[in-house]
Amino acid sequence: MPRLMNGAELAGEIVERAAKRAASFLEKTGRKPCLATVLVGDDPASVTYVRMKQRRCAGAGVESRHVQLPAATTTAEAVAQVRELSEDPAVDGILVQHPVPAHVDERAVFEAIAPGKDVDGVTMHSFAAMALGEPGFLSCTPGGILRLLDAHGVEIEGKHAVVIGRSPILGKPAALLLLARNATVTVCHSRTADLKAVVRTADIVVAAVGKPEFVRGEWLKPGAAVVDAGYNPGNVGDVDFKSAEPVAGWLTPVPGGVGPTTIAVLLEQTVEAAWEGNSTPR
Amino acid sequence: MPRLMNGAELAGEIVERAAKRAASFLEKTGRKPCLATVLVGDDPASVTYVRMKQRRCAGAGVESRHVQLPAATTTAEAVAQVRELSEDPAVDGILVQHPVPAHVDERAVFEAIAPGKDVDGVTMHSFAAMALGEPGFLSCTPGGILRLLDAHGVEIEGKHAVVIGRSPILGKPAALLLLARNATVTVCHSRTADLKAVVRTADIVVAAVGKPEFVRGEWLKPGAAVVDAGYNPGNVGDVDFKSAEPVAGWLTPVPGGVGPTTIAVLLEQTVEAAWEGNSTPR
Secondary structure (H helix, E strand, O other), rough: OEEEOOOOHHHHHHHHHHHHHHHHHHHHHOOOOOEEEEEEEOOOOHHHHHHHHHHHHHHOOEEEEEEEEOOOOOOOHHHHHHHHHOOOOOOOOOOOOOOOOOOOOHHHHHHHOOOEEEEEEEEHHHHHHHHOOOOOOOOOOHHHHHHHHHHHOOOOOOOEEEEEEOOOOOHHHHHHHHHHOOOEEEEOOOOOOOOHHHOOOOEEEEEEOOOOOOOOEEEEOOOOOOEEOOOOOOOOEEEEEHHHOOOOOEOOOOOOOOOHHHHHHHHHHHHHHHHHHHHHOO | OOOOOOOHHHHHHHOOOOOOOOHHHHHHOOOOOOOEEEOOOOHHEEEEEHHHHHHHHHHHHOOOEEEEEEOOOHHHHHHHHHHHHHOOOOEEEEEEEEOOOOOOHHHHHHOOHHHHHOOOOOHHHHHHHHOOOOOOOOOOHHHHHHHHHHOOOOOOOOEEEEOOOOOOOOOOHHHHHHHHOOOOEEOOOOOOOOOHHOOOOOOEEOOOOOOOOOHHHHHHOOEEEEOOOOOOOOEEEOOOOHHOOOOEEEEEEOOOOOHHHHHHHHHHHHHHHHHHHHOOOO
16 A cells, blocks of 8 residues: 655645745735736636635735636737736736636746746746756646655655656656656656556656546556646546555545645745845846 | 768758858848857867857858957856847857856856847757747757758657756757657666666667767667767767667767757758848847
8 A cells, every 4th residue: 555645734834834934024024925816717627726826825824916817818918917917016926827718828928927926937937947957936736746755755866757748837847857856757748659668667657647547556666656746627636546556655645645735835936936026126 | 780870961951051041141131140159268179169160150151250258257257248249230149168167157158148149059048948849949969969860760759769968958958859759758867777778768869978988789779769969089979889880770970970960050040040130129
């Protein structure tokens, strides 16, 4: 039976520390750190995510300001709105909820976020910083994954990590962060010839593919640490928990694994941005 | 016996096309495309590389302007110099010869290059663009490697590519470009536990480790395409050519493989930058 990587508990610890730093910030500056959330359209899942993030903000003494844009918003309008937030000294962090409607150029909207406020780690600058070991904010889910592994003492250096999925905000940054920690890293995806055989060689598996219960226990090397970064409708992850449970050495539950740590890292980085923005121009 | 991936021949074709576009540029604008090269210090290998690049420029109708800075140059001085070139409308591309002396912050100097002039693909912007499929200039050596594979009909999609080395201008971008072409990509390095076993599973091997004759034929899967991106003193690559020759399906010679294509891509991108800069503000 695997040991569970408890994301809720870890997230609680991270948020507690962030809340203390948010309180000191309030004491010093007379205002709370502020996260602006931007949602284009009204996708129900996105609405839920944004509300959850706002609730967590409130719980940690972080103000949240929500900008709701209609589904018909143009790229130019969304960019202008985000740019305004980037220039607003009362806003410390900006989160543009992914995905935006198909007619909006998401990359352009992301790039309108000032690097110093990119607390969700979605800009090209943050991506390159993550990849090249330069200072910057992490993409929250990959950042949370590393925290989960570390909190549970899962060794990374010298291990073979297999990341399934290569999205700009999850698979690729997760691979690069694991590489920075001296794992040997393989990135797999829909065109990978024999996925099961590759997964079988992994000491650490990160499933970030967005297919419910896709990764099966039979694919795993016994004892592997399995991180399920999937979050599909009905609270179902990318890993088939039932078949993985008898084989994996470590396993994240869904929900209660990667999800809570993602939001915790977001909060932590927002408070960090507030402190940094308050001491240096941005 | 493997078939050789002839970099000199491919480079000749690329440069010929670039020269034609450079000639049209001269005809249209009254000036040649211009590459500025910046060398800090007088490392003999770097001096040789820069001279080689200048000669190739001259041969292709591209002007080169050399900025030689003393070894004692500070980061601030080097940054100021590069920034000046970034703002100079007569300069189309900027190459800062890697490596700079240890006391200089190379990243800071690279970041002073305007993205539209980063024809060597070393800035964080170019890195992220490469990784995320956004428009931008490629890191020249990885760009050349992809051209070599394509020119010789080596299939990439669905194949397992193993990149040995993870430098910001070679290993990492090579891995990301291969990933963009739908290879399953593994990045190995000095902390990789069993390098030979990993290399043995590779359909494509990119050796970018900087250790002479490090990769041996016994490590290779028979028929693998082997790209030697190493260039060590005495014209020696990272692959032991003699032992690799009977096993590999495709093999790049050193010299005459990756080296010439690197410079060809640099020239091509310089001419491209001239055309783009002439039509859009930068």
